Amino acid sequence: EVMGKDERVISVDSSYSDGESSSYRLISNGFEGESKSTWFSVSASVSIKGEGEARPQDYWYGSSLFYDKLTKTGIGAKALERVLRKLGQKKAKSGKYTMVVDPMNVGNLLSPMLSALYGSALQQKNSFLMDKLDAKVASDLFTLRDEPHAIGANGSRYFDNEGVATQPRAIFDGGVLKTYFIDTYNAKKMGVAPTISSPSRLILTPGDKDLKGLVADVQQGILVTGFNGGNSNSSTGDFSYGIEGFLIENGQLTQPVNEMNVTGNMITLWNSLAAVGNDPQPNRSWQIPSLVFEGVNFSGL
Known part of the structure; x- marks a missing residue:
């Protein structure tokens, strides 16, 4: 979504991550309970050549508790849009x-x-x-x-x-x-x-x-x-x-x-x-x- 879109782009850093956690608690006040959660995220960071020695950088990301609701496209394009606004x-x-x-x-x-x-x-x-x-x-x-x-x-x-x-x-x-x-x-x-x-x-x-x-x-x-x-x-x-x-x-x-x-x-x-x-x-x-x-x-x- 970013590479080749603008000659001023220096680097693009992207990542995907997910996780699952669970806990069980038994407390001296008499409480007993458990919980479980999941999370998913995707992100992109773009660095461009600005004026003089300036190297503006910005990012965008998507996240969700559920994979099927995770926004997976447009992340890089949004990061590029945000960093280009910083020129000047x-x-x-x-x-x-x-x-x-x-x-x-x-x-x-x-x-x-x-x-x-x-x-x-x-x-x-x-x-x-x-x-x-x-x-x-x-x-x-x-x-x-x-x-x-x-x-x-x-x-x-x-x-x-x-x-x-x-x-x-x-x-x-x-x-x-x-x-x-x-x-x-x-x-x-x-x-x-x-x-x-x-x-x-x-x-x-x-x-x-x-x-x-x-x-x-x-x-x-x-x-x-x-x-x-x-x-x-x-x-x-x-x-x-x-x-x-x-x-x-x-x-x-x-x-x-x-x-x-x-x-x-x-x-x-x-x-x-x-x-x-x-x-x-x-x-x-x-x-x-x-x-x-x-x-x-x-x-x-």
Whole structure:
């Protein structure tokens, strides 16, 4: 699908993988249970010759719990399409922009919010969401649920690693924090009731537009299509990430950008959530679509 399609192609790396796992648990609390799962994936990565010494690279993949539902064609072609968009990348001017994040990368922004909910972080007083239960910490658009019992879906399960039964639960409801992930070990140390050790299948209530529709509504912004390093402070929620993507001007993608940084605070960022897409990656356990955040700090030129 790639070789010979463009004279700038340097290399193509492709792979197929599959796996099967099973577990049996017998726990001192009286629980006994077993589970079994399979997975399949195919991927392609393409490197091309850019301007000067630049060697842009990008990838695409398909994955599924079942072989007959695995997308097996178009992977290389999509990877080539994505890398060709990177030609001519450069920094944009520093300032506040509307930030659009595609569904491939929104997990990088959600992860710190979830990590702050774990009993291990709360017990060590290393969470910026400590003592925030039933408090509003994000935008009204931020409604996130754990739906662990969807049949044939990645992330679904009937019990966690301690044998505690899973159940549908609200994590954030209209920006209000509704639960923590507290396992039995940390619950005993904290003197509180356990909930669940970790989430299973996350569903962010979607909007009515895909990524293209969200971009069309932005006058001046940056579409983030990749995070390149950086970190988030688990105690304060302050973050700094390197990014790449595209400048958005009057609803259109114009200049490819890279070597820029986005900085801020997680609570401030999620309070600035202005729009939610309808395009989560179908085979992920985190069903998180494209997101739009207003007034985000970017540093470049």
